Structures are given as C-alpha cells and as structure tokens.
Amino acid sequence: MLDLKLLQNSFDEVAKKLRKKGVKEEILAELKRLFVVLKEQRAKLENLQAQKNEKSKLFPLYKKEGKDVASLKDELDKIKERIGFEQKIVDELEDELAIYALNIPNIPDDEVPVGNDEEDNVEIKKVLTPREFDFKPKEHWELAENLDWIDFKRGVKLAKSRFSVLKNGAAKLERALINYMLDFNTKRGFKEVCVPYIVNKESMKGTGQLPKFEEDLFKIEDEELYLIPTAEVPLTNLYRDEILKDDELPILMTGYTACFRKEAGSAGRDTRGMIRQHQFDKVELVSITKPEHSDEVFDKMVECASDLLTTLGLPHRLVMLCGGDLGFGAAKTIDLEVWLPGQGKYREISSVSNTRDFQARRAKIRYKEGKKNRLVHTLNGSSLAVGRTLIAIMENYQQKDGTITIPEVLKEYL
RNA sequence: CGGGAGAUGUCAGAGCGGUUGAAUGUGCCGGUCUUGAAAACCGGUGAGGGUAACACCUCCGGGGGUUCGAAUCCCCCUCUCCCGGCCA
Numbered sequence: 001m002l003d004l005k006l007l008q009n010s011f012d013e014v015a016k017k018l019r020k021k022g023v024k025e026e027i028l029a030e031l032k033r034l035f036v037v038l039k040e041q042r043a044k045l046e047n048l049q050a051q052k053n054e055k056s057k058l059f060p061l062y063k064k065e066g067k068d069v070a071s072l073k074d075e076l077d078k079i080k081e082r083i084g085f086e087q088k089i090v091d092e093l094e095d096e097l098a099i100y101a102l103n104i105p106n107i108p109d110d111e112v113p114v115g116n117d118e119e120d121n122v123e124i125k126k127v128l129t130p131r132e133f134d135f136k137p138k139e140h141w142e143l144a145e146n147l148d149w150i151d152f153k154r155g156v157k158l159a160k161s162r163f164s165v166l167k168n169g170a171a172k173l174e175r176a177l178i179n180y181m182l183d184f185n186t187k188r189g190f191k192e193v194c195v196p197y198i199v200n201k202e203s204m205k206g207t208g209q210l211p212k213f214e215e216d217l218f219k220i221e222d223e224e225l226y227l228i229p230t231a232e233v234p235l236t237n238l239y240r241d242e243i244l245k246d247d248e249l250p251i252l253m254t255g256y257t258a259c260f261r262k263e264a265g266s267a268g269r270d271t272r273g274m275i276r277q278h279q280f281d282k283v284e285l286v287s288i289t290k291p292e293h294s295d296e297v298f299d300k301m302v303e304c305a306s307d308l309l310t311t312l313g314l315p316h317r318l319v320m321l322c323g324g325d326l327g328f329g330a331a332k333t334i335d336l337e338v339w340l341p342g343q344g345k346y347r348e349i350s351s352v353s354n355t356r357d358f359q360a361r362r363a364k365i366r367y368k369e370g371k372k373n374r375l376v377h378t379l380n381g382s383s384l385a386v387g388r389t390l391i392a393i394m395e396n397y398q399q400k401d402g403t404i405t406i407p408e409v410l411k412e413y414l
Numbered sequence: 415c416g417g418g419a420g421a422u423g424u425c426a427g428a429g430c431g432g433u434u435g436a437a438u439g440u441g442c443c444g445g446u447c448u449u450g451a452a453a454a455c456c457g458g459u460g461a462g463g464g465u466a467a468c469a470c471c472u473c474c475g476g477g478g479g480u481u482c483g484a485a486u487c488c489c490c491c492u493c494u495c496c497c498g499g500c501c502a
Contacts, residue, residue, distance in 0.1 A: 046471040
C-alpha cells in the first residue's frame with residue numbers, strides 16, 4: 001500500500017512517479033481528496049466521542065451525590081445519535097479509501113526506466129556465452145518426448161491443460177535441482193524454511209495478491225483459502241503483524257514450494273511445453289531488512305540467483321524492468337533471463353524485486369528502532385523457477401543424438 | 415468430527431459493569447552503587463491515529479448485542495490447549 005501521507009504531502013512528485021506505472025492522476029487526486037475528507041470527518045467524530053466519554057464519567061459522581069441522572073442520559077442519547085451518524089460516514093469513507101489505496105501499485109524507484117512493456121526493459125549485462133551447436137538444437141518439449149522425460153498428455157488427463165508429468169531423468173533432475181538450489185542459498189546465508197502451500201486472505205492481502213489479482217489465484221472452494229502463487233506469500237507473511245527486534249534484521253530466507261497460478265489472461269502464450277504451467281516448482285528467496293539495507297540485500301539476491309545459473313553453466317542476462325512491466329508491488333525489479341538455444345531466445349527464469357515498504361505497510365511488518373516502530377523493507381526473488389531451469393539444462397546440454405549431459409555441480413545430487 | 419478449558423502488554427499473569435489502556439512479576443532501556451560485572455535500589459517502557467508538542471480518539475482474538483457506561487454480561491465466528499474418535 002502506498003504511503004497516504006506521502007501522497008498528501010507531495011502529491012505532484014508521487015503522481016509523477018506513479019505515472020511511470022500507468023496510474024491515472026484522477027485516481028490519485030480522488031485518493032488524496034478522500035484522505036483529507038476522512039481526516040476532517042474523523043476529527044468531528046472523535047470530538048463527539050470525547051464529549052461522550054466526558055459525560056459518562058459524571059454518572060458515578062451524580063450517583064454519589066444522589067442527583068438525578070435522567071437529564072444526563074438524555075444528553076448522552078443525543079450525542080450517541082450524532083456519533084452513530086458520523087461513524088457511518090467515517091466507515092463509508094474508510095471503505096472507499098481502502099478500495100482505492102489497496103489497488104494502487106507501488107511507487108517505482110527513480111532508476112526504473114520509463115516504458116510500456118518488456119520491449120522497453122534495459123539489459124544490464126550478459127553472463128556466459130551461449131554454446132555453438134554443430135546441429136540444430138531442439139526445443140525442450142521435443143527432447144522430452146524422445147527421452148520420455150515429460151508426459152504432457154497425461155498431465156492434462158489428470159488435471160487440465162497446462163499440467164504435465166515429469167518422468168525418469170526429468171523427475172530426478174527436478175528433485176536434484178531443488179536440493180542443489182536450497183543448499184546453494186543456505187551457503188550464502190539464507191535460512192531454509194518450509195511453509196504451507198495454502199494461505200488465507202490476510203496473507204494474500206499482505207503481499208498484494210489481493211484484492212486486485214483474485215482471478216490469478218486458485219481458491220479453495222467453501223473456504224477463505226488460496227493456493228500460493230509463489231513462496232513469497234507465505235515467507236513474507238511469516239512476519240505479518242509483528243514488530244521485530246532491531247537485531248533480528250536482516251532476515252534472509254530461502255524455501256522451496258510448488259506454485260499455483262491460473263494464468264488468466266495468458267491464453268495462447270507458451271501453450272507448448274513446460275514454460276507456463278498452472279503448477280510449478282520454485283525455490284524462492286525472501287528478505288526482510290531495515291530500509292537502509294534493502295539495496296544492498298537486493299544486489300546480494302540478484303547475485304545469488306545469477307551465480308546459481310553460472311554454476312549450472314547456463315548463459316543468461318540481467319534485465320532491469322521498465323515501469324510498465326514492473327509488478328504491482330515492486331519498486332524495482334531485475335529479471336534474469338536464461339538462454340534457450342532451442343527457442344533461440346532469452347526467457348525469464350528469475351525475478352528479483354524490492355518492494356520497499358509497500359508490502360510491509362500492508363502486512364504491518366515493523367521493527368523497533370529505539371522507541372520508534374518503523375516499517376521494514378521486503379524483498380523477494382526466485383532462485384530459480386525449477387521447471388524452467390530443467391528446460392534450460394535440457395536445451396543447453398543436449399547432444400546431437402538427443403541425449404542430455406548433466407551439469408557437473410548436479411552430479412552429487414543425482 | 416465429538417466433549418471440556420481458554421484467548422489480556424516481550425513473556426507470565428490479575429482484572430466487583432464506572433478515572434483500568436489495564437495490578438503484579440518478568441524482559442528491555444536509562445540512572446545510582448561498583449575497578450568492572452552481578453545483586454540491590456530509583457525511573458522509563460503496548461499498538462494505531464492525531465498534534466509543532468500536548469490534548470484528544472480507537473484498540474484487551476474477530477464481529478454483533480445489552481447498558482448512560484463493557485476487558486468485564488449475552489450471541490456468533492476464529493484460533494489455541496486438554497480428552498476421545500479418525501488418519502498420513
């Protein structure tokens with residue numbers, strides 16, 4: 001959630017920044033107006049409440065002195081009536097404000113490039129050079145079918161389209177990758193955490209999936225529960241509604257979970273193969289830091305994901321997302337795109353974001369600095385999407401005869 | 415799923431329906447004492463909003479209700495613990 005006070009105090013500046021993310025100025029103006037009106041209305045209400053409290057305190061005194069309380073009661077009834085009236089207005093304003101406020105995306109950092117979509121993202125650097133093939137490299141689904149590694153048809157039979165089944169080498173490789181990634185991250189100081197794959201509404205609200213993106217989530221019928229779209233949700237919400245101690249920070253976590261996404265709105269995209277599934281495995285990094293350390297931790301997380309790809313021998317590049325391509329909660333995002341020789345393209349395999357205090361404000365994650373409570377910064381990043389890593393290994397390590405060699409670092413995990 | 419108990423500040427734990435936002439202990443911070451520390455003693459210490467700072471308002475799991483007034487009474491929900499059933 002954006003800082004309403006900041007919006008009120010420096011409207012032009014905030015509006016300018018949010019324009020980068022495509023937010024309409026009318027909405028911001030309305031938000032600001034509501035905020036001011038609500039403040040006035042609250043003052044009115046609180047004034048009456050103060051009167052009520054004042055009068056109520058007279059009762060014991062009157063009784064002691066044996067005075068009649070009937071007129072006092074009358075007076076209070078009148079005040080109460082007015083309170084009820086003003087309260088209703090406050091409630092309505094609050095609801096209205098909440099709807100607006102919860103649907104405004106995060107303010108992008110200054111360094112975020114202007115742009116509308118992924119075309120305008122800015123490449124930061126390339127790591128490792130793609131291998132030269134002396135044959136035409138195949139796409140992963142073709143390799144998978146020949147090796148009997150991935151069963152797309154039966155995945156669909158079991159659930160629906162965009163589900164698949166891993167078999168043989170793919171199944172083993174998937175498991176090896178998860179273990180390798182977790183170990184790798186742990187060595188870099190991220191503590192391993194294993195969390196639920198199902199969370200409640202409050203958690204989804206805390207990280208920003210709700211209320212705006214309900215249609216992307218799988219919801220459990222008859223329950224206010226959802227399948228997580230990323231481990232970012234449970235990992236970040238671990239500390240929802242908590243005030244952390246100064247010396248607990250930073251908290252660096254890594255965890256493996258399955259992720260579930262409806263992929264609404266991506267009909268027709270990546271329908272072939274395993275790039276875009278309703279269920280996929282991901283090893284995630286989540287950090288909770290003091291504001292002054294979040295940039296440093298952000299770099300560390302990007303480096304961690306990039307080094308992971310490097311040790312796996314996978315060529316990739318780092319891309320800074322432009323304003324238009326930035327996710328709802330992110331102030332800044334760097335995507336890691338892995339080289340897929342079969343497609344002849346770099347494809348997203350990891351995304352590291354700093355949400356600054358956006359999620360912290362929603363989820364009320366604070367820490368104590370001296371006597372004051374301050375909002376933390378939260379960061380998240382994939383380290384890496386496991387299925388896509390599997391694909392990348394298949395395509396990059398394929399041999400002329402259709403077999404696949406295994407990256408050196410994974411051998412001890414198989 | 416059935417039976418019982420409970421949900422209060424960092425934690426533990428009080429709280430006849432009325433100056434109780436909350437006793438007491440503990441933890442933490444500051445001070446006195448000490449070469450230093452411990453002990454002892456003194457002071458401070460919940461959250462959110464609001465304010466220049468006060469004032470003031472809200473919050474005792476969540477939501478309703480009774481009352482002039484509710485942490486305290488009533489109803490619903492959620493969660494936790496104990497007992498039983500079922501089960502990886």
